[in-house]
Amino acid sequence: MYRKWITFWRIVRTGVINFFRNASLAIAAMAVMVVTLSIILLSLVVNTTLSGTIKQITDKIDVSVYLKDEVTANERREFIQKLETLPNVASTKYLSKEEALEAYRQENINNPDLLTAINQTDNPLPATIRIKPKDLDRVQEIQTFLNQEENKVLQAEEPSYSGDRKEAIDKISHAANVLQRVGIAGIILFAVISVLIIFNTIQMAIFNRRDEISIMRLLGANTWYIRGPFVVETIMYGIISGLISILLIKSLFIASSGPLEASSLGLLDITYAQRYFNDHFWILLFAQIGIGVIIGAGSSIIATRRYLKFKAPKK
Amino acid sequence: MILLDRVTKIYGKSSTPALDRVSLHVEPKEFVIVVGQSGAGKSTLLKLLTREERQTNGKIIIGGIDYDKLKDKNIPLLRRKIGVVFQDFKLLPNRTVFENVAFALEIVGMSSHEIKHTVPKVLDIVNLKGKENSMPRELSGGERQRVAIARAIVRQPKILIADEPTGNLDPKHAWDVIAVLEKINRFGTTVLLTTHNQEIVNKLKRRVVTIQRGKIVSDRAHASYKL
16 A cells, blocks of 8 residues: 555656656647647637627517407407417517507607607507517427418517518528537537647657656556656646636736727627636636646557557567 | 577568577576677577567576566566666666666655665665766766666666676776676676676686577686687
8 A cells, every 4th residue: 555655656756857857848738738728718718609699689589479459358368378388489578559659669769750750649559479489490380370360360460570570580590500500510620629739749748758668668667657657747738738728818808808898899799708708717717627637648648558568579 | 597498589570580599597696698799699688588579489487487478567577577787778868867776666666765775875886976966968878887787786686687788888897897796696696798898708707608690609607708
């Protein structure tokens, strides 16, 4: 037991000492890790922000059904009940004629001419049911329901998803899907490339020290006694690179918070990205370090394997 | 202690064997000098003993271990029983003199206290006192050689294999090294020494095995050596 501890302690100590003695290699390997980890982190934040922004937009999309004035309260209640049993309906909201007018006034508060015009007439707006669909791709189901004869008679005019607006809804939901898929594919691609680059760098670092490994082998050292310090060393790369990359992104946000505060770059809402980053800081920190450690340790285990083989094939 | 029975080694698809049906028997505590020109097969012989290479044919048994039955995972245990002074030293470049010698003890799990006690003694034997904290690149060829010897003998192995340990030394230091080898041989270690140095062979008056073109051409007790 004592021997095992002393061996473990020696492996860790040797790894730490080697880290400092091979400082130039360590810096090179960590530089690569910092860059790749930062890119993964950035693309993760960007993708989440994009999804968030898209969700914000699509949340505002609803289908408005306009009821005839002569529809009774009972008919209305029954109609809403039926609507809510549809699988794709997330929620409904009923606006009476008065509420619809009030909402219209609010929406056009900057257009006094329109407001004056509407005040001069008897309330021309129909009572409205706003339907929030669960899935924008399946709005068709709601449309079919609304087009049924018994439901059609209740409506004053065509529901508002039709025509131009329907096309807009379709386009946004399509764009949202594509963006999310591209984002996820991008992150996976970045991650794979990063792993390959880090693996190659560590493999090169170990290639430089292959003689050392074979000497230790000749002196009768166990596999893990030789490999252990390399793994410790690369775990240190992972921890330090993870820390640096997250601090790098953090300072990037701090630096950009002044000039870019509350501004939006197209679909990329900086404030949202910042809030997401700050809310998930600790998780992201541990994830970065975790990824760094796993990639580092994995690479060194694989890279040392070939030099640890007893090359003694018979014949 | 060392038994080779008609051992043949052929590298790759080469037609001429590096070792051709070599048989050698070394008793415990014996001091054997292996001589032969470069390319004769001395290095191959030593590599077979440390299991860096495997024989193509024949049997090798060292300290009761049959090499044909030795599993890969037990090779480290075998190598810990044999001290080797490599011709090219094979020092760890990133470690100090002290750490290089201590490494041989660390891998067998010796306590730090014992290591601190043992290593200076051995460095003293090979005249390297005061060089403990030097890196190998700061040492002369002769000094490196002596570090290699210190590392090989620090575990007090049953068998010591020394491949041209005097190759890089001036005569005075060469004799110091030979004196060290004789000393640990007196303590009971079997020594296998390869050398080119005629003077050393002649003065040592020990068993001399001569290899030529992969074959043992003479094996004489108290022999002298002429090239």
